[in-house]
Amino acid sequence: MAAFAYAVPHVLAYLMKKETFALVAEEAAGPELWTGWLALAIFLLLAVTSNNASIRWLGRSWRGLHRWIHVAALLTFAHWVLSAFDSLTACLQLAVLAALEALRIWKGSAA
Secondary structure, X not given: OHHHHHHHHHHHHHHHHHOOHHHHHHHHOOHHHHHHHHHHHHHHHHHHOOOHHHHHHHOOHHHHHXXXXXXXXXXXXXXXXXXXXXXXXHHHHHHHHHHHHHHHHHHHXXX
16 A cells, blocks of 8 residues: 555656656656556555455456556566666666565565
């Protein structure tokens, strides 16, 4: 939910800056933007199903659906690195975040 809550104002600011759908569509084909749009779509799906009613309705498949957060995180990282003004800083921060994510996954599989 936090990632979605960040992404919404980020996208709104981007759309206000571009002003026209034609400019947005023109840029959307580049990997620096389609990675962000795809991550946003996943975040939206996860946000919509992050409630008790969805958990009951989806049952055991809810957890599998919400594992897509890892895909969204990778897409977000790719979006960040590809669109960063300073790619070295973005890559260094990405390395730290990737190490933390790997540690989390490793700890989770060891349990």
